[in-house]
Amino acid sequence: MDTKQLLILSASVLASSFGGSAMAQGSKDPYVRVAEIEIDPAQIEPCKAAVKEQIEAAVRLEPGVLALYSVADKENPAHVFVFEIYADAEAYKAHLETAHFKKYKSATNDMVKSLKLRDTVPIRLGAKPK
Amino acid sequence: MDTKQLLILSASVLASSFGGSAMAQGSKDPYVRVAEIEIDPAQIEPCKAAVKEQIEAAVRLEPGVLALYSVADKENPAHVFVFEIYADAEAYKAHLETAHFKKYKSATNDMVKSLKLRDTVPIRLGAKPK
Numbered sequence: 001m002d003t004k005q006l007l008i009l010s011a012s013v014l015a016s017s018f019g020g021s022a023m024a025q026g027s028k029d030p031y032v033r034v035a036e037i038e039i040d041p042a043q044i045e046p047c048k049a050a051v052k053e054q055i056e057a058a059v060r061l062e063p064g065v066l067a068l069y070s071v072a073d074k075e076n077p078a079h080v081f082v083f084e085i086y087a088d089a090e091a092y093k094a095h096l097e098t099a100h101f102k103k104y105k106s107a108t109n110d111m112v113k114s115l116k117l118r119d120t121v122p123i124r125l126g127a128k129p130k
Numbered sequence: 131m132d133t134k135q136l137l138i139l140s141a142s143v144l145a146s147s148f149g150g151s152a153m154a155q156g157s158k159d160p161y162v163r164v165a166e167i168e169i170d171p172a173q174i175e176p177c178k179a180a181v182k183e184q185i186e187a188a189v190r191l192e193p194g195v196l197a198l199y200s201v202a203d204k205e206n207p208a209h210v211f212v213f214e215i216y217a218d219a220e221a222y223k224a225h226l227e228t229a230h231f232k233k234y235k236s237a238t239n240d241m242v243k244s245l246k247l248r249d250t251v252p253i254r255l256g257a258k259p260k
Binding site: 052065066067068070073074075077 | 162164178181182185186188189195196197198199200201202203204205207210211213215248249250251252253254255256257258
C-alpha cells in the first residue's frame with residue numbers, strides 16, 4: 001500500500017467513525033433512549049460503579065450499542081441520566097437480554113429508588129466529524 | 131512523510147477521535163450538560179427547526195462543541211432533551227456568546243414554555259472506539 005492509498009483509507013476510516021456527521025445524516029437515525037435514575041443517596045458510589053461496569057461491557061461486547069453516556073446532576077449526585085444510543089430498536093431489545101445487563105439490574109435493584117425510561121425520536125444528533 | 135510516519139499519524143488521529151474510548155479514559159473528562167425543554171405544543175415544528183439549525187452551526191463552527199444530541203420524548207413530542215458535550219467549561223461559556231446561539235435563543239424565546247439546564251459530572255461516557 002502506498003502513501004496515497006493509506007491516506008484514502010485513513011480518510012475513509014475517519015469519515016465512518018462513530019460520532020461523525022455520518023451518524024446524523026445517514027439514511028437511518030439510531031435508536032435513542034433517555035434513562036433517568038434516582039439512586040438511594042446512601043448507595044450512590046456502589047450504584048455508579050455498577051453503571052460503569054455495565055456500560056463498559058455493553059459498549060465492548062454489543063455491536064449494536066453505539067454509546068451509553070451516564071452523568072450525574074452536579075446539584076444532586078443521586079440523580080443520574082443515561083443517554084443511550086443503539087443502532088436500532090432490535091439492538092436495544094438484545095441489550096436487555098445480555099448477561100452484563102441482567103447482572104447490573106439485579107445488583108442495583110435495591111439501590112435504585114425510581115427509574116424513568118424514555119423512548120425518543122432524534123431531532124438532531126450533531127457531533128464533530130472526526 | 132513516509133508510510134510508517136503516516137501510519138503513526140493515522141493511529142494517533144483515530145485514537146484521539148471523538149467518540150472513541152479515549153474520550154472516556156483520557157486525563158480530562160469533557161464537560162457535559164443536560165437541557166430539558168418544554169415547547170409550546172403549537173410551535174413544536176418551528177422550534178425543532180431552530181434547534182437543528184443551531185446544533186448544525188455550533189458543531190461546525192465551534193472547536194469546543196464536541197456533540198449536541200437533541201431528542202424528543204416519543205410520548206410527548208413537546209418535551210425535548212439536549213445532551214451537550216463540550217471540550218471544557220470554557221467552551222460552553224464561549225458557545226453562549228456565539229451569533230448562532232443568540233439567534234436561536236431569540237428565535238425560540240416565545241416557543242419555549244420552560245427550560246431546565248443541568249450541570250453534570252460524567253460517570254461513564256462509553257462509546258464505540260471506531
